[in-house]
Amino acid sequence: MGKNRSAPTLNDVAREAGVSTATVSRCLNSPDRVIETTRQRVMQAVESLGYTPNFAARVMAANRSYTIGAIIPTMDNAIFARGLQEFQDQLRQRGYTLLVSSSAYDPEMEREQIRTLVARGADGLLLIGHARDASIYTFLEQHQVPSLVAWSYTPEAQQPSVGFSNIEAMGELAQLVIGAGHRRIAMISGQTSGNDRAQGRVEGVKRAMAQSGLDAATLTLIETDYEIEKGADAFAQLMTLSPRPTVVMCGNDVLAAGALSEARRLGIKVPEQVSVTGFDDIELAEIVSPGLTTVHVPHREMGREAARELTAMVEGKSAGQSVCIKTRLMARHSLAEPPCQ
Amino acid sequence: MGKNRSAPTLNDVAREAGVSTATVSRCLNSPDRVIETTRQRVMQAVESLGYTPNFAARVMAANRSYTIGAIIPTMDNAIFARGLQEFQDQLRQRGYTLLVSSSAYDPEMEREQIRTLVARGADGLLLIGHARDASIYTFLEQHQVPSLVAWSYTPEAQQPSVGFSNIEAMGELAQLVIGAGHRRIAMISGQTSGNDRAQGRVEGVKRAMAQSGLDAATLTLIETDYEIEKGADAFAQLMTLSPRPTVVMCGNDVLAAGALSEARRLGIKVPEQVSVTGFDDIELAEIVSPGLTTVHVPHREMGREAARELTAMVEGKSAGQSVCIKTRLMARHSLAEPPCQ
DNA sequence: TTGTACGCGTTATCAC
DNA sequence: GTGATAACGCGTACAA
Numbered sequence: 001m002g003k004n005r006s007a008p009t010l011n012d013v014a015r016e017a018g019v020s021t022a023t024v025s026r027c028l029n030s031p032d033r034v035i036e037t038t039r040q041r042v043m044q045a046v047e048s049l050g051y052t053p054n055f056a057a058r059v060m061a062a063n064r065s066y067t068i069g070a071i072i073p074t075m076d077n078a079i080f081a082r083g084l085q086e087f088q089d090q091l092r093q094r095g096y097t098l099l100v101s102s103s104a105y106d107p108e109m110e111r112e113q114i115r116t117l118v119a120r121g122a123d124g125l126l127l128i129g130h131a132r133d134a135s136i137y138t139f140l141e142q143h144q145v146p147s148l149v150a151w152s153y154t155p156e157a158q159q160p161s162v163g164f165s166n167i168e169a170m171g172e173l174a175q176l177v178i179g180a181g182h183r184r185i186a187m188i189s190g191q192t193s194g195n196d197r198a199q200g201r202v203e204g205v206k207r208a209m210a211q212s213g214l215d216a217a218t219l220t221l222i223e224t225d226y227e228i229e230k231g232a233d234a235f236a237q238l239m240t241l242s243p244r245p246t247v248v249m250c251g252n253d254v255l256a257a258g259a260l261s262e263a264r265r266l267g268i269k270v271p272e273q274v275s276v277t278g279f280d281d282i283e284l285a286e287i288v289s290p291g292l293t294t295v296h297v298p299h300r301e302m303g304r305e306a307a308r309e310l311t312a313m314v315e316g317k318s319a320g321q322s323v324c325i326k327t328r329l330m331a332r333h334s335l336a337e338p339p340c341q
Numbered sequence: 342m343g344k345n346r347s348a349p350t351l352n353d354v355a356r357e358a359g360v361s362t363a364t365v366s367r368c369l370n371s372p373d374r375v376i377e378t379t380r381q382r383v384m385q386a387v388e389s390l391g392y393t394p395n396f397a398a399r400v401m402a403a404n405r406s407y408t409i410g411a412i413i414p415t416m417d418n419a420i421f422a423r424g425l426q427e428f429q430d431q432l433r434q435r436g437y438t439l440l441v442s443s444s445a446y447d448p449e450m451e452r453e454q455i456r457t458l459v460a461r462g463a464d465g466l467l468l469i470g471h472a473r474d475a476s477i478y479t480f481l482e483q484h485q486v487p488s489l490v491a492w493s494y495t496p497e498a499q500q501p502s503v504g505f506s507n508i509e510a511m512g513e514l515a516q517l518v519i520g521a522g523h524r525r526i527a528m529i530s531g532q533t534s535g536n537d538r539a540q541g542r543v544e545g546v547k548r549a550m551a552q553s554g555l556d557a558a559t560l561t562l563i564e565t566d567y568e569i570e571k572g573a574d575a576f577a578q579l580m581t582l583s584p585r586p587t588v589v590m591c592g593n594d595v596l597a598a599g600a601l602s603e604a605r606r607l608g609i610k611v612p613e614q615v616s617v618t619g620f621d622d623i624e625l626a627e628i629v630s631p632g633l634t635t636v637h638v639p640h641r642e643m644g645r646e647a648a649r650e651l652t653a654m655v656e657g658k659s660a661g662q663s664v665c666i667k668t669r670l671m672a673r674h675s676l677a678e679p680p681c682q
Numbered sequence: 683t684t685g686t687a688c689g690c691g692t693t694a695t696c697a698c
Numbered sequence: 699g700t701g702a703t704a705a706c707g708c709g710t711a712c713a714a
Contacts, residue, residue: 026683
């Protein structure tokens with residue numbers, strides 16, 4: 001409020017340097033279009049006044065903000081952190097600033113954040129997953145703000161995406177599980193409603209079962225929030241079943257860590273009595289005991305590719321090309337053959 | 342670029358509704374200052390055109406953005422996530438939007454991000470820790486942007502802060518450690534350069550030692566990045582010492598988790614052969630084995646208080662009041678008496 | 683190479 | 699209660 005009342009403007013710099021505002025503006029935006037001596041004078045004035053361009057004015061005049069927005073479901077989780085850090089670094093190198101906000105897994109909140117970022121002049125948006133109301137995409141189109149979906153790869157979708165196929169990635173892991181001999185499979189999934197990544201992972205398990213001649217309907221499925229405690233609760237619940245599942249496949253490493261922790265509390269040995277798998281291969285997966293057999297997602301690579309593609313879109317160099325990132329299985333010790341009972 | 346070329350403006354809405362732009366503006370900002378019937382007409386036009394106020398223009402005209410910026414050292418880490426999520430929720434309730442960016446623990450980058458956020462019209466800024474170049478505070482003052490320091494409480498500092506005393510918090514834990522009988526104390530600290538939280542934690546250990554009649558100079562100290570692997574490396578290094586330390590106090594839970602993991606790899610039993618402690622009490626601390634004895638930091642409370650105080654400052658209702666958050670010891674199983682050798 | 687002057691979309695101060 | 703209209707600070711044709 002009343003801020004910048006005293007902040008120096010282009011005008012102040014111009015007066016100080018004895019030139020016009022146009023010249024000052026040029027010094028800042030296309031230094032080569034102004035002669036060396038005047039430029040030095042101007043830069044000195046800029047320095048001594050501590051001038052910082054007013055961003056709002058700049059956006060309004062140029063209709064360009066060099067800002068990219070990203071809306072992630074949560075910051076309370078390492079899943080997105082690493083990819084996003086790389087995304088930001090790459091954007092910086094290309095002259096863009098990243099602004100992040102979190103939707104707390106709430107679609108309405110996400111819609112609001114998207115509107116906020118667009119109104120704020122974001123040149124492009126990074127969104128997580130495809131699943132959202134169509135009106136949002138209409139809105140983005142209307143405002144001609146390019147958007148790129150990440151953490152998901154769905155070439156047949158309208159929106160370009162950078163990521164991997166959750167179905168295939170989890171399917172491969174499920175094949176490994178089934179190949180190890182497991183038949184009674186349980187899964188602790190994240191909430192699938194409005195979350196195409198979670199849906200894809202469930203689908204991947206089911207397809208793998210069907211392919212191996214198992215009845216996908218026999219999959220015991222629990223949906224819960226992506227929190228350690230929730231994973232623990234769900235695991236405890238699964239262990240009351242009779243017959244018990246021989247393997248618990250988790251929607252991500254966080255849930256799996258919770259499951260492992262609960263197993264230890266219950267005195268159930270992993271993987272001797274029950275196997276557990278994860279997804280993401282965050283650091284956590286490596287340090288829990290036993291180490292988590294999981295799907296490795298190259299988050300950094302995804303962040304890098306997303307930055308490349310989205311800036312290309314913003315600059316009109318691409319109409320939106322989907323990029324597929326390869327995941328790979330990461331075998332550790334939490335998966336073994338089922339107990340021979 | 343060329344964005345919003347087709348986006349509807351106040352003018353379009355005004356024309357559609359058959360009123361002036363002033364009336365449309367009022368409908369949006371002070372609905373009670375306009376008669377019911379016209380308001381309905383206007384809102385209908387807003388709806389049908391899919392109008393979204395242009396933020397840059399609004400900021401420029403009102404000199405107020407209802408935006409708060411936060412610059413955190415990293416997103417690649419759960420430490421800040423929880424407090425920040427609560428901070429954002431509280432801000433939302435008060436009508437503000439939070440924009441986050443990460444400095445990757447780089448002072449120059451932090452400076453740049455601060456300038457960016459200020460130029461962008463942020464009404465206030467949340468910064469982590471006190472340690473930064475004085476010129477930054479000068480800059481903020483010049484632009485009359487209130488700033489609040491979090492994750493640190495230093496009432497004697499110029500800047501108001503919301504947080505806890507890292508010195509005292511770690512000091513209490515160190516007293517617990519010493520009280521358990523430990524004399525050969527090692528510490529794996531985060532990089533202390535430019536990081537007053539890390540410095541405070543080291544200082545806390547040293548003071549506790551001195552108070553207990555131990556020579557603080559005997560503290561074996563390793564500084565490293567806040568990463569799991571770095572914690573593991575540092576722990577391995579400490580275990581080569583002779584005589585070995587009987588306890589390894591870590592600068593945060595992430596480092597401690599790395600230490601624990603390395604101990605298991607080396608076949609060193611915790612806490613029987615060596616004790617380990619952490620700091621922060623993130624979820625990780627609970628699920629590693631053995632559970633981490635650590636300092637519990639009420640991140641949510643900190644986020645809440647920070648939001649309250651910063652908005653008060655922005656609205657001119659407070660000149661900047663520091664708030665002290667109480668941490669508490671969280672005893673689990675990674676700390677025990679030293680082995681009686 | 684540099685300066686003049688207009689427009690970007692809002693809010694806010696006036697009159698009406 | 700509502701409508702003109704002047705800012706807000708910057709970029710950029712266009713002119714010099």
